[in-house]
Amino acid sequence: MAHIEVEEGVPGIRSLFNFRPETGKPLCELAEVLLRGPSPLSSAERELIAAYVSHRNGCMFCMNSHAAAARCWYGNQKHIVDELLHEHNANSLSHKMKALLLIAGKVQTNGKSVTTDDINAAKKAGANDTDIHDTVLIAASFSLFNRYVDGLASYTPTGEAAYEEMGKRMCLKGYHI
Amino acid sequence: MAYIDLQNDLPGIRGPMIYRPETGTILNELAEVLLHDENNTLSRGDREMIGAYVSSENDCFFCQHVHGAMAQHYYQCDTPFIDQVKKDFQSADISEKLKSLLTIAGSVQKGGKQVTREQIDNAKSLGATDREIHDTVLIAAAFCMFNRYVDGLNTWAPTDRQIYIDRAPMRAREGYSQAGLVK
Numbered sequence: 001m002a003h004i005e006v007e008e009g010v011p012g013i014r015s016l017f018n019f020r021p022e023t024g025k026p027l028c029e030l031a032e033v034l035l036r037g038p039s040p041l042s043s044a045e046r047e048l049i050a051a052y053v054s055h056r057n058g059c060m061f062c063m064n065s066h067a068a069a070a071r072c073w074y075g076n077q078k079h080i081v082d083e084l085l086h087e088h089n090a091n092s093l094s095h096k097m098k099a100l101l102l103i104a105g106k107v108q109t110n111g112k113s114v115t116t117d118d119i120n121a122a123k124k125a126g127a128n129d130t131d132i133h134d135t136v137l138i139a140a141s142f143s144l145f146n147r148y149v150d151g152l153a154s155y156t157p158t159g160e161a162a163y164e165e166m167g168k169r170m171c172l173k174g175y176h177i
Numbered sequence: 178m179a180y181i182d183l184q185n186d187l188p189g190i191r192g193p194m195i196y197r198p199e200t201g202t203i204l205n206e207l208a209e210v211l212l213h214d215e216n217n218t219l220s221r222g223d224r225e226m227i228g229a230y231v232s233s234e235n236d237c238f239f240c241q242h243v244h245g246a247m248a249q250h251y252y253q254c255d256t257p258f259i260d261q262v263k264k265d266f267q268s269a270d271i272s273e274k275l276k277s278l279l280t281i282a283g284s285v286q287k288g289g290k291q292v293t294r295e296q297i298d299n300a301k302s303l304g305a306t307d308r309e310i311h312d313t314v315l316i317a318a319a320f321c322m323f324n325r326y327v328d329g330l331n332t333w334a335p336t337d338r339q340i341y342i343d344r345a346p347m348r349a350r351e352g353y354s355q356a357g358l359v360k
Contacts, residue, residue, distance in 0.1 A: 003297045003314075004307035020311055022214070026207040033199050058290065103329075111328025112236065119180040129181035133197055133330065140325035147318035150289025151281075152311065 003153045012061035031175040044073035056108045059146035061156040068167020095125040100135045107139035180331045189239035208353040222251030227316045233263040234286045237324035239334035242341040250345035274303040278313045285317035
């Protein structure tokens with residue numbers, strides 16, 4: 001049961017958006033712009049970063065839903081998502097994505113753990129300033145979303161099926177309150 | 178120096194906010210609702226204090242001094258008082274209710290799952306409403322984002338704390354909606 005009185009049966013962050021729409025609005029807009037707005041990174045890559053950070057934070061709701069969205073975006077390459085999250089295998093990813101995921105993982109730990117070497121490695125692998133900016137802010141924002149969902153103990157559905165539908169909706173329709 | 182070319186020399190979060198206004202405007206809107214909006218039973222001072230405390234726990238120099246100065250402005254207190262709350266709020270002269278909320282914020286800073294039912298029940302028994310608990314958790318979570326954004330890009334910050342204190346009255350007057358988006 002959630003720590004505060006939210007509508008029962010409404011999953012995860014959605015129940016919190018309903019509880020407080022004033023904050024739900026900018027949070028939805030942030031997810032929409034970061035994961036689906038203009039960016040040199042594809043939505044598949046951005047959803048993968050989101051799922052990876054959520055995985056590292058142990059946030060099942062965000063990890064499962066954004067992994068499902070990433071699978072939807074990757075289409076016939078969706079194995080990339082499960083290889084990374086479940087087998088810790090990044091072999092199918094580009095050098096650039098590997099370097100960006102390393103930065104995202106550092107941001108998840110703490111902003112200060114990102115080093116000049118990490119940034120230089122990403123640049124050398126072809127990442128531009130906006131790739132790096134967006135990676136850092138996606139990782140930082142999931143440090144928010146994960147804490148919000150778990151800090152209030154919101155309802156986390158179990159089973160893949162619930163998330164597959166959610167992921168499809170996130171991929172096809174996006175993030176709107 | 179920042180890790181990327183932000184095309185401006187503004188300090189802290191203001192640099193990347195101007196670099197990428199698509200996200201900068203939304204981050205400001207979030208800060209405005211959470212910290213400045215009058216429609217809240219938590220005082221502006223308490224909300225800023227929660228932000229400053231979490232930023233201090235995350236060792237983010239820029240955010241802890243911006244928001245510490247904001248709390249100081251609203252509380253009309255001195256800097257050592259803010260420093261004491263950041264360092265050891267249990268022994269500071271603040272309400273038991275605020276202590277219970279700072280405890281929750283401190284757990285959120287470590288990880289969402291660190292918040293316990295006991296911490297929530299304690300806050301409720303001291304008069305905290307569901308919405309106050311919600312806002313405490315979200316403010317703490319939001320600063321885990323802001324702090325990582327500021328430090329993950331290695332933005333620069335003025336070292337003189339007086340600069341933060343001098344800016345606080347203007348920020349209190351104007352709020353966060355347009356903060357930093359004008360060069």
